Structure formats: C-alpha cells, structure tokens
Amino acid sequence: MAHKKRDLTTVCKKTGNRIWDFQIDRKRFTGSSGTPDKKIGERMARAVWQEARDEAAERRKAVGRLDMKWREACESYFNWKKDYVTLERDRQHMEWVASVLGENLYVSQIDYKALESLVINMRNRQCLNGQNRGKISNATVNLMTKFVRKILKRCRIDLKCYLPNEPQYGKLMLKVEPRRREMMIEEEIKLRRTAKPDLLDLSLFILYTGLRKKAAVELTWDQVSLIEGVIKFTSKEKYQEIDIIPEVDELLRRALKNKVEGSPLVWTWLADRSWTEPRTGKVFVEGQRYPFSPMGTIHAWRRTCDRADLHNLTIHDLRKTLGARMIRETGSLRDVQLQLGHSNVGVTSQHYAHITPKDTAKRVSQTVSKSLRLIEQAMREEAAREKQGQDDLVDA
Structure with a gap:
C-alpha cells in the first residue's frame, strides 16, 4: 500500500492562507502561498522543499571537493595545454578577470551576475589600438566569455571543483556580424x-x-x-x-x-x-x-x-x-x-554566402535581358493593335 505524502502546509490562523515551515540540514524554510487553496499551497511548498533537498544533496557531495583561486585555475589550464596559439591572449583575459572581480577570486564565486558584470565592464572600456579605436568589438568580448567557460569547464570536469552557480554562458554571448570588408x-x-x-x-x-x-x-x-x-x-x-x-x-x-x-x-x-x-x-x-x-x-x-x-x-x-x-x-x-x-x-x-558568383550574375543578366525583350515585344504588339484599331476607324 502506497504511503500518503505528509502535508507540508498548514493554515495560517491570521490570514487563512496555506503556509509552510520546515527544516532541511538544520536550515529553516518558511513561506506563504498567498492563497487558502490547499492544492496550490502544497504544490508551492513541495517545489521549495524539493529544491532545498537538491541543494543539500549537492552540498553533501561537495564535501572534500576542490575549490581553486582564479589565477591558480588558469595556470593549471596553461600548464595542461602547454604552448598553444592563443596563450598570450588568454593570459590577458586572466588578468582582466582578476582586475574586475578581484585578485582573491575563487572559481566557485563566478556566477551569472559576476560574468555579466565582467561583460558590461569590458564593453564600457576603451580600445586603445586597432582599426576601431575607442570601441571593443562584441567578438572580443565573446572571446573573454569563452575563455571563462573553458577554464570553469576544466575545473568542473577534470579537477572536480564544486561550481554550484556556474553561469549560463549562452545568455551573455553578444551578437556578432561577420566582417564584410575586402580590398577593392x-x-x-x-x-x-x-x-x-x-x-x-x-x-x-x-x-x-x-x-x-x-x-x-x-x-x-x-x-x-x-x-x-x-x-x-x-x-x-x-x-x-x-x-x-x-x-x-x-x-x-x-x-x-x-x-x-x-x-x-x-x-x-x-x-x-x-x-x-x-x-x-x-x-x-x-x-x-x-x-x-x-x-x-x-x-x-x-x-x-x-x-x-x-x-x-x-x-x-x-x-x-x-x-x-x-x-x-x-x-x-x-x-x-x-x-x-x-x-x-x-x-x-x-x-x-552573400557574394554573387559570376556564373550567377551571368544567369541573372540573361533573365533580365529576356524580361526586357518580352516587354519590348509586348509593347510593339500593343502599339500595332492600337494602330490597327485607328486604321479600322478611318476605313469605317
């Protein structure tokens, strides 16, 4: 026989609404559904209860798991990858993150809000060189976001760091239009x-x-x-x-x-x-x-x-x-x-893909030429019919 789930809510004597008050891992959770409806109150309370249980389970699993300072994590990545093409640029990104979020930053502290502040800071800075002086491009900002992502990914998967609030990187990726410039x-x-x-x-x-x-x-x-x-x-x-x-x-x-x-x-x-x-x-x-x-x-x-x-x-x-x-x-x-x-x-x-090949341009030219020929032919036929009509009126 299935056990009936115990009620998580009670009726507030003052308001009549369904409220909850329970503890998980010595942490207290209280709240109100704002309605006297028991089904709604129980559904809201059980969502809070389940989320609290999941967080508690994650905390228990995280006991003994590694947390690292940002610079330590970056140096670990650099030593693992050894000498690679974008090493110099990645070191600049490491310094940038440390200068904005703090020298004593731990990887577990990098959440959505922290990464968002980093993106905003980078977009507001001035570019001191390059063709677009005074403006840091969206593509450059995205490179920094991707660098943070690959550092945290290595920490989470390879080094088993506990990252409870790892940000959703896709939401912070800026729109980049491909550069169309070419030399004439x-x-x-x-x-x-x-x-x-x-x-x-x-x-x-x-x-x-x-x-x-x-x-x-x-x-x-x-x-x-x-x-x-x-x-x-x-x-x-x-x-x-x-x-x-x-x-x-x-x-x-x-x-x-x-x-x-x-x-x-x-x-x-x-x-x-x-x-x-x-x-x-x-x-x-x-x-x-x-x-x-x-x-x-x-x-x-x-x-x-x-x-x-x-x-x-x-x-x-x-x-x-x-x-x-x-x-x-x-x-x-x-x-x-x-x-x-x-x-x-x-x-x-x-x-x-936006460039038109010469063969395509040739076919477009042939299509346009044929259209013009048909228009000219139709206009000549129309003019001939009008002339014929005028001649018939004269004969009559």
Missing part, C-alpha cells in the same frame, strides 16, 4: 604604389595564399618546398597544405635572396634608418635586414594604410579578399574552405 582593385593599386617593397611582398603573399597573418609572418623555410611547390604549416593547431602558384613562387624566391642569416623566418624587412625600439631597447641598424614580427607587421601596415588613404582595412582583410574573389570567379564554397583552412563549409558560408 582601386585600393590594391594604391597599396602597390605606396607600400615598401618588403611589406608589399608579405601583403601580396597573404592575398595570394589566404594565410592568416600569424601563420604568414611566422612562416619558416622548412615549411616551404619550392621544388614540390607546396607550403606545409600549422594554423590554429590544424595542419594544412597549400599549393604554390606562380605568383607566390616569385615572391618566395625574392624572399629567399633576402634571407637573414641565422633566422628560419621567410619574411624580412630592410631598415632604412637606425633607431632603438623604446619598449624593448632593441637597436635596429640602417641597411640591416630583420625578420618581421606579428606586432611590427601590424604597425607597418597601419602606417602604409594611412599614407595610401586606405580606411578601415586590416591585414586580415587580404585573406577575406582572396576568399571573396574566389567565390566570384568559381562559385565554389568548398574550394574556398580548403584554401583558407576553415573547419567546415558552414564557416565559409557564414562569411561568403
């Missing part, structure tokens, strides 16, 4: 006329291959086979191979003549004056060659764009330009995906 032919002419030869070669290499800036700047000669006509490299922790087309072969052979002794890097630049880098103290001597660095490439690119009057054009847009031009000429998302190294065609479609 008129802008490429300006770039060719303005850029210094070494930077121009590197820029054209990115434009002709579609490599990401970091992969291109850090390309080494052991990744290049001029005999096989192929470049083998790793970008975003994924292995990739691309064929060397004649235009790229010409750029690489020119770079080989300018190779810096003792440096494995492909792309170098010639110092046209002597100067000292104020931040690092490194001395550059006029007439000497030095390998490009990622940050040095960005600075050189911005100076070139300022001289050439190219607005809101980043060096990464050269990669997007190749993808857009390939779509227009071939209409093949698959070919673009393989060349640019996207993880799947869906990623490629997200960035380039």
